[in-house]
Amino acid sequence: MIRFLNFPGNLGHLKCIILFHAFILLCSYTVKAQTTHRLTGTVIDSLKDVVSGADVFIIADKDTLSSITNTHGRFIFSGFKADRISLLVMSVGFKPYTRSFQYKEGQQNMDLDMIVLDLESNLLDEVVINGRDKPIKFKKDTIEYNASFYQVSENDRVEDLLRQLPGIEVDEHGNTTTMGKPLQKLRVNGEDFFTSNVKDFISQLPASVIDKVEIINDFGDEANFTGMKTGEPQKMLNLVTKAGQNRGTFGNALLSGGTNKRYGLQGNGNLWEGSQQIGFSSSSNNTNNEAGVNTAVAAGVNYRDKLSTGVTASAGYNYTYNKNLSQQLNSTETVTTEGTIKNDSKSAAKSADNNHNINFNIQSIANKSYFQASLGGSLAIKNRDGDIFSKQTGLILQDLQSASGSNTKTPNLNGNFVWARSMEKPGRSMSAGVVVSSGINQVSDDLRNKISYYDKHTSQLVKDSLVNRFVDTENRTNMVTADFRYSEPLKSRSDSSVKRNIDFSYFFSLSKTRNSLYTKVDNSTGRTSVVDSLSSIYSSSFMFQRFAISYRYQAERLNYSLGVTAQPSLLTGQYAGNEDRISHFELNLSPIVNLSYNLSNWDNVAFVYTGSSTAPDFYQLQPVPNISNLQNVIIGNPNLKSSFTHSGNLSYQHTDEQNGSTLQLALNGSVVEDQVVSNVVLIKDTLNSLKQETHYANANGAYLIGSMYSYSLPFSKNKFNAELRGTFDYINMISYANNDLNQNRNINFSQTLKLRMNQRRLTLSTSATYTYSSNRYSIELLKLRNIETWQFNWSGRAFLNKNFSLNADVSKRINSGYSLTVANPLLINLSLEKILFKNRQGTVSLQAYDLLNQGNNLVRSISDNSITDSRYNQITRYFLVSFNYRLQNFGHKKTR
Template sequence: MVDFLRFHGNLAHLKCIILFNALCLLCTLAADGQVQRRVSGTVIDSLRDAVPGADVFMIADKDTLNTVTDNRGRFAFGGIQAENISLLIMRVGYKPYNMSYVYQEDQLNLILYPITLHLESNLLDEVIIKGRDKPIKIKRDTIEYNASFYQISENDRVEDLLRQLPGVEVDANGNAFTMGKPLVKLRVNGEDFFTNNVKDFIRQLPANIIDKLQIINDYGDEANFTGMKTGDSQKMLNLVTKAGQNNGTFGNASASGGTDDRYGLQANGNLWQGSKQIGISSNSSNTSNDAGINTNAGAGLNYRDKLSNGITASAVYNYAYIKNLSNQLNSIETVTPGGSIRNNSISKSRSTDNNNTINFNIQSVAEKSYFQASLGGSMVKRNRSSETDSKQTGLIRQDLVNNTLSNMETPNLNGNFVWARSMEKPGRSMSGGVTLSTGINQIEEELGNKIFYYNRNNNTPLKDSVVNRLVETENRSNSLTADFRYSEPLRASADSAVKKNIDFAYFFSFNKNRNSLYTRVNNSTGSNSVVDSLSSLYSSSFLLHRFAVSYRYQSKNLNYNLGVTAQPSQLTGEYKGNETKINHVELNLSPIINLSYAVSDWDNFAFVYSGTSAAPDFYQLQPVPNITNLQNVIIGNPNLKSSFTHAGTLSFQHTAENTGATLLLGLNGSLVQDQVASNVVLVKDTLNSLKQETHFENANGAYQFGSMYSYSVPFAKNKFNAELRGTWDYINMVSFANDFLNTNRNINFSQTLKLRMNQRRVTLAGSAMYNYSSNRYSIAQFRLRNVETWQFNVNERTNVGKSWVLIADVLKRINSGYDLSVANPLLINFSVEKTLLKNRQATVMLQAYDLLNQGNNLVRSISDNSITDSQYNQITRYFLLTFTYRLQKFGDK
């Protein structure tokens, strides 16, 4: 029976090919070599959703051209000389489409009505044709993975599928990365998907509805429409579903409870019917640590639908309540020409956040025009209290007890509008956009400080000093950005697949900040009064123009954009009480380079350069002392210039055609002119002791370059996979200490070996990772400690019978070089899951975390001439019982 069906399937395709060749012959008889014509169109399905990745073949006279529809289902051919053309459009899961078209007299541009592909009704799940599809394809800005090449189990999510992809990493929290960059945007079948949140939906969507996964270098919708791609890109994940799986109802509800006052409730539901998307979510949870009970609660609502053909509207609202209590240990080492300063502190903090965000968006995509408009706002309210007890030793001996109460409100409003249009002449386009934003950051702080001073000669106590202050800060910021782009096509070449354009672009940005700072202290009568020397009213503005002209070349294998930009900028500032006004004017020139070369369908080189200007932050400009931390007073410099960063990235991607072995290589580098660097100086206080003051200066010499690689080899029909990946970075940071230029040469090196086995019932993964970090300060009188970490991890998932799942995760970490006393923990997590009900939609899971109770949370950060090691005290050993009911219906299932 299977052979009979396979025979008739092949016969149907043979008829299609014969008919197509007959149409090709008719087109050949009507060729006209004197006129250059163009044809373009959009491919959709029966629900009027775009069909990306469809193969489009065009026959015009003796020419046979082919292309693939983009993420919006669009295709185009140019340089056509024949009066008659034929199109054949094919996509897995759809019936082939073929049609002939005739140009009218003097017609040069043929714009087709949307072409509808209908589902193939005779698809057989049991008939598998192997060897036709490749595991990975490289298409200009896109890496496409064939989902059928990877092993998935019945209940796997897209997250589990992503973990198998070469060059892709998903951490324990569900954040996905590739080539060192996070995946920040999600689309399904080329369309925005609900909130576009990658993390949320890769954990909800089942892996078995996915046909292909595409990781795209995204330059934005405007650039996708006009073809003018400049600057750095973001990584976007586009999921292409199997035929008939572009609609469904899915969601889940769960309740959990465990040790140490842990409990949680969570529910979400999503309705997906092609372009219509409605989602609702809510959650509430309690967790405990050494500081007390943390509480999280939230709710969200999102809606997206097509108002008419090509016009889509969406609205999103989210609310979050976060109550956080934490204990933290910090060890800070600051290097100065006279010696080092060590600060060890213990802090306890309690904070409560209320966050509201809302956004409205409307978008229209037509054959000749595109526009998008959005309006959004947010309101953040935070109440925080903290207690810090720090002991400072080394060059300065002081103890500080600090108590802080603060209230913050941050309302923000933003809106933007983007418009683009393709002109009658093929390749000619223009676009423009405007973005407005305004925001206020208001903070009220009550600061209580008690400082203990010591004799510098014998370290005996001298005296203590108590200071209580009320600090009110308000920062108002307003910004306006606008851009205009125009592209003019050059004379078409003999090869109709080649496009040449001259692009012109103008960008305008204006940012205005107004900052007020009032410091009050209690006087002898009990009332408070303003301290003029610690109060100010400061305003600054940054104006930037960017003019760009470039030459753009596009062909099947080679695409590049070469040009130059001129970026004049002006930084102005003034503050009350000083008649001197700041006015800095600068001009920066930089090239435009964006190049991609496909050596073959499995090998691709790419290079991108970008140059950007940045204004100093307002706190770096404000000349009035900020005494929030009495051991390190911050004083801005109104004479600072804006900085300019040159950055470049070179990447290479190779995939073995038959085996799927993948090699990814990346090189990156950057150089900063006039970087804003801190200058930590030691000054005498009233007791002839020393204290730190942080000032700011412009400095050159900051640069970094690094590399990354990933080599992945699947074998045994992709049931096993080995991957070797690594990174290496050299960072030269600049700062000042007591007015001396200080360089910090920071070397970071990591190496990871990962092995994975994917069987129907057993998934086993193991990894070994080594990290090394080294810092060398030019002003240091001694060799600083290097940090090394070894990490070994094994995780296993076993399906026992039809309804039981066992999951184990074991991690051993070996640390050395940290300033804080840390253990080398062995972390063991274990869970057992039972599937319930006939439809297997309910599960009960018992989870045990850190059975040996050896967990510790340790972080190292480096800034200027200081190294900070931080450790958070949290309960890491606990048990959790969770009941989950999952609603899942896609397509006709």
């Protein structure tokens, strides 16, 4: 059953279409002109904000053509012959717009004046119509969720709405992913929104103002303007608000305090007047339950506004400070051809990070041109002090005590310029862009080490060795990239809405790196002196080009690009003391494949292939030993070549029109040529003992095959929802151990069953997840390293009455296969919340975290021929009292 208001913007749309077609049939006449025409226009509302997703129809002679406005409110029709045209534009919440006009003799193109839609003011009684909601639709590069299909409570934020959408995951920290990929950009009604920070704003915006949620495969503004889409798209979240809700004032103030010296302060405010956006934020808290004990401070201000029609400018500044006190246990197992090395370590560290970011941006979008320029800068200052004690057993018997201090300073500056233009000939366009960046990374390390050597037969102490070093490293990187694209339309049938283009593109990238490394020791006079054998100056450059030609086909349901690229690259390097200049040239050919096919409004299949080159990092090229870790000294290889990665992704998405169920499937794979891998070798020291050294080499054989699926089934009028999702990955990782090729065949499998109940006064969610990970090394075939985890979660929210609500979150984790001794924690979090004030915008809450005090942080990481299990200290049990006041006022009239 669908509920909506009785006004022409909704129920009247069907009448509008019928009357519109009847009028055209009565007024139509035979058209004799043979000139093909092109029609373009932009749709805005009465407040001059663009209207995206509006339905646009034209009647040209006996043909009816349809289109949808893009994120900039633009629509395009081409290839029709009729001189007399009738236009209809409709969007939910606005009055329908109709117009008829005629082309002059010989006129081919017509660009309409701004089409202004007026808000529908006839908001009368509510009408109930029996029918089926359409929860999801597929539109080319976009998945569109109908927000009205999902249950939204009074104080829900957008993140609460996203948690109900099939195929979308929002974790406890607000990080959002879809089909395994993070949502990296946020827009509202097709326009950039404040800082575009997805995590921040989905926790601030009320879900009640949202009409639709769109997940877009975004190829960038330049590609959206020209239609030439290449490379791997980012996932973008676009929120479409209800009519008249594209402005407002929102924010909140939070004050909290509790046991274990926990506290939180937060204040943010945002003024949103369509295109004008002013926001500020500030916070200070130590309630982050991730690794270690954390204190975080943040502040920022952002401004965005239209300077004139189509021209938008923005600026922002953000500051963050993070302090971390951590204690860590590590258990690392390294396999070699000669045996296994076990390393158990304990560490304590404190760190403080200061980060400044500033940006300026200006963007102009006109009927036939696009321009964007930006300037940004950042400064990161990091200080770290730590102590480590590690014990090596197995093939090597050593103890290492290390105390270190590190200071890092990283200033960066970048600029970006993009220009694009549509030509007079319909479909012909060109664009160009330049990006320039410059950065410095300066690190000063004070390393104080004591190594104890043991006899491998008797385990008796043989010798202690004290090694103190001061290491200064400076890495300077300058980079420039440029690209040019040109698209030429191919002739189509005059009565066809199909578009065909030949696209040409060129991309150029040049990066230059200069790395200096100076290692110093205290001499007999009490001064420091440079150790030449552990110091060097190394410079490298990487030049990459991509020439591409492709054929692009665009129709109502089928869109694809097919072509080929040639990608030459040149990696050069030189270091002081060696007159030989290293030079490696590579030429890679790869196809262009980008396909999207909508079988219907509820079925879509898509495939994307990408090929890309990657240069080695400077530390992998640096030929001088890095002694930061004396138990594993790193020595780069200046003869490395660049690697090339082939990646492909196939996806299928389906919504059942009858029961609202959704199915999403994805299959992805990648193969890497000349991958840069480590080569961990064992060498003898002066005591005839062994120590590790890490070198680098190029190797082939790395690949990945992955799959994932999600099936969601709503029932009982969407009051209940069941979802089954899972992943399976097979990864062949390669490395060298003592110059022998080692393959790590890694299998990852996960399966989740989730049930959710959405009622007005009660929301419940429960899930069970099983994960399995297996690692098998080719150089040690008989020993498997498998971990299995069962995770059970239950959460609920109950409204006890109009003003009180009770929240509960319970999870149980069962672990097996880790090297460290681990618990199977049962975590229980409870909170009681009371709504305050007549406007119901204030809340006071009592929160209890980890009532049984069983929280622990356990992580497994895999690197080449080593597996590391880590556990960190945490403060997980504490009680917190919080007062929160939310400011939200949406839909008010514009005052300026």
